[in-house]
Amino acid sequence: MLKIAIIGYGKMGHQVESVATERGHKIVLTIDNNNLNDLTTENLKMADVAIEFTSPETAYKNVKKCFEAGIPVVCGTTGWNNQLEELIKVAQKGENTFFYASNFSIGVNIFFKITRYASTLIERFGSYSPEITEIHHTQKIDAPSGTAISIANILADELSNYNGWTLKPETSDEKIPIEAIREGTVPGTHIVNFNSEIDSITLKHEAKSRRGFAFGAVMAAEFIHGRKGFFNMDDLLKLD
Numbered sequence: 526m527l528k529i530a531i532i533g534y535g536k537m538g539h540q541v542e543s544v545a546t547e548r549g550h551k552i553v554l555t556i557d558n559n560n561l562n563d564l565t566t567e568n569l570k571m572a573d574v575a576i577e578f579t580s581p582e583t584a585y586k587n588v589k590k591c592f593e594a595g596i597p598v599v600c601g602t603t604g605w606n607n608q609l610e611e612l613i614k615v616a617q618k619g620e621n622t623f624f625y626a627s628n629f630s631i632g633v634n635i636f637f638k639i640t641r642y643a644s645t646l647i648e649r650f651g652s653y654s655p656e657i658t659e660i661h662h663t664q665k666i667d668a669p670s671g672t673a674i675s676i677a678n679i680l681a682d683e684l685s686n687y688n689g690w691t692l693k694p695e696t697s698d699e700k701i702p703i704e705a706i707r708e709g710t711v712p713g714t715h716i717v718n719f720n721s722e723i724d725s726i727t728l729k730h731e732a733k734s735r736r737g738f739a740f741g742a743v744m745a746a747e748f749i750h751g752r753k754g755f756f757n758m759d760d761l762l763k764l765d
């Protein structure tokens with residue numbers, strides 16, 4: 526049984542609470558905008574691990590607070606990649622424990638592997654142009670999604686004609702176009718399309734609810750307990 530602090534008690538925080546409780550863990554602290562003053566070192570020390578799903582503006586500060594309190598932290602907040610790199614480097618020194626994933630869904634991580642393999646085949650022919658479409662609920666703050674960026678990085682790794690991504694309607698020959706669509710309550714859909722003049726190949730992952738993300742985050746919390754350093758879904762799922 527783990528004692529868990531939930532930082533960000535919104536849509537994901539509530540799902541994490543539900544999954545963690547079902548798996549026999551205890552929630553000892555929940556933080557949202559209404560009780561920010563409770564996010565103290567003393568309170569964090571009551572927990573074995575913190576799980577953070579807040580906003581791009583607040584994730585850096587929250588993860589750092591966990592480092593300062595010596596508490597392992599699992600973070601899934603997207604849209605703060607520049608500052609994230611700094612904290613990954615800090616954790617890699619081995620004194621803190623940090624698990625980050627732009628997408629905690631097991632299915633999406635399988636999708637990442639399939640996309641990489643598809644790209645290695647596409648690279649042999651050179652006649653296909655890649656395109657990514659992501660669809661999320663209208664409350665999502667960042668665009669494109671962290672998951673779409675992860676997919677673009679995989680494509681750019683494998684496809685020698687591309688070296689990054691661009692958010693549509695902007696276009697550039699060397700950048701993989703990402704279309705970000707916001708509609709209804711969609712939990713997260715990602716589509717990779719490889720287009721040629723004669724055909725197209727489409728890969729698609731569609732989350733049916735947020736539960737898969739919460740399940741992965743709780744699994745990550747169980748995984749990092751007792752470990753030091755930086756970890757991601759490759760360490761947890763060992764899909765290679």
Ligand SMILES: NC(=O)c1ccc[n+]([C@@H]2O[C@H](COP(=O)([O-])OP(=O)(O)OC[C@H]3O[C@@H](n4cnc5c(N)ncnc54)[C@H](OP(=O)(O)O)[C@@H]3O)[C@@H](O)[C@H]2O)c1
Pocket residue numbers: 532533534535536537538556557558559561578579580581583587600601602603604626627628629630665735738
């Ligand atoms: N990695 C993944 O698998 C994954 C999956 C889904 C979502 N996400 C990401 O997770 C993040 C949260 O998503 P969500 O759907 O849960 O959003 P949400 O429903 O808006 O919840 C965010 C929560 O964070 C709270 N919050 C805001 N500032 C805070 C602070 N400084 N300290 C502590 N809590 C604070 C908000 O409090 P109030 O309610 O009081 O404003 C709210 O409860 C987003 O970046 C989203 O893209 C990642």
